[in-house]
Amino acid sequence: MNNPKHPDFDPTVFIFWDTPNIKLPAVLDRYVLQPYVRWARSVVRVETDVVMLNHLMLYATTSLPSALYLFYNFSWIHGILHWVMQTYYVGTYMLMMHQHIHMRGVLAKRNPWKLIDQAFPYITDPLFGHTWNTYFYHHVRHHHVEGNGPDDLSSTIRYQRDDIWNLLHYIGRFVFLIWLDLPRYFIRKGHYKTGLRAGFSEFATFAMWYLFSRVDGRATVCVFLLPFVVLRLGLMVGNWGQHAFVDEVDPDSDFRSSITLIDVASNRFCFNDGYHTSHHLNPLRHWRQHPVAFLKQKDQYAREHALTFKNIDYIMITVRLIMKDYQHLAKCLVPMGDQIGMTLEEKAEMLRRKTRAFTEQEIAVKFWKK
Structure with a gap:
């Protein structure tokens, strides 16, 4: 289904429906849908990803005109509805951009699509709460290098992951200080140009907000600032869930410091974001390949004591965790390997152990390679 040359190849056209389940009148299917899909497959970087072109057109015809009109003729009703719309869109957009930053694009490598691919994030990213380029610098150039280790600015290992005050500290540090911490990280590591670029991107975005606020401060709040707050809160709450369970024996293992989610709605709407272990094992793996890779490596997942959950998302x-409801989490666990013989109480206790904060002494021993 992922091979364009296979007769059963099935590109993803919509996030709500699988293509074979779309029942259109024969005339519309033959003369509208199928010709569009054939054309769109030639426009996207990977032929499976027709859905991403659809979403770019969706944002170009809803998010952008709505934002511009707010600066032309603001009303609070429109402003709040715009924010609600962007909040509804942001999960899918975020994970589309996740592929964009890892693959350096989602559209074809020929013009004009190459130019559009390079340009559109500078327009759409601020509408969804991103500051320019920061997602790339933080996620690709930083998080995947450090892998939730001691130098990762979004690392969870120093926090008690079932404590609300630890979570609030974690969120607050990121929201209020990442503009400073990320450039400092790169400079400390000797990547001076990257540090300067990361800092410049943040301040350029802040300057853009200020200029738009001179046009209409109320519109700036609804178009830029509210999405910014929602996204940064969502990123940290989600990352907490992704890296909450860290193995007490081998916390530096990609199998043991992240998790996998299956049978969860967000995999459909957010491009298989639940396969987080697979993503850390191979950050360049295409989103449609994650379930395939998971099934191929299931025996290794079991040997490595990896954690897989069903029917629950990261948030x-x-x-x-904050409710300390380990019984529910244990019920959502998909047991593999040695986990199969555990009772519910044993599973809950195992999960509890993996949320304990590491001391600096433990970090020095267990992350000595870093």
């Missing part, structure tokens, strides 16, 4: 994992 709800964070919520259940």
Whole structure:
């Protein structure tokens, strides 16, 4: 299904429906949908990803005109509805951009699509709460290098992951200080140009906000600032769930410091974001290949004591942790290997152990390679 040359190849056209389940009148299917899909496959970087072109057109015809009109003729009703719309869109957009920053694009490598691919994030990123280029610098050039280790600015290892005050400290540090911490990290590591670029991108975005606020401060709040707050909160709450369970024996293992989610709605709407272990094992793996890779490596996942959950997403994992509801989390666990013989109470206790904060002495021993 992922091979364009295979007769059963099935590109993803919509996030709500699988293509074979789309039942259009024969005339519309033959003369509208199928010709569009054939054309769109030639426009996107990977032929499976017709859905990403659809979403770019969706944002170009809804998010952008709505934002511009708010600066032309503001009303609070429109402003709040715009923010709600962007909040609804942001999960899918975020994970589309996740592929964009790892693959350096989602559209074809020929013009004009190459130019559009390079340009559109500078327009759409601020509309969804991103500061320019920061996602790339933080996620690709930083997080995947450090891998939730001691030098990762979004690392969870020093926090008690079932404590609300630890979570609030974690969120607050990122929201209020990442503009400073990320450039300092790169400079400390000797990547001076990257540090300067990361800092410049943040301040350029802040300057853009200021200029737009001179046009209409209320519109600036609804178009830029509210999405910014929502996204940064969501990023940290989600990352907490992704890296809450860290193995007490080998916390530096990609199998043991991240998790996998299956049978969860967000995999459909957010391009298989639940396969976080697979993503850390191979950050360049295409999103449609994650389930394939997971099944191929399931025996290794079991040997490595990896954690797989069903029917729960990252945000709800964070919520259940703060509630200390390990029984519910244990019920969502998909046991593999040695986990199969555990009772519910044993699973809950195992999960509890993996949320304990590491001391600096433990970090020095267990992360000595870093």
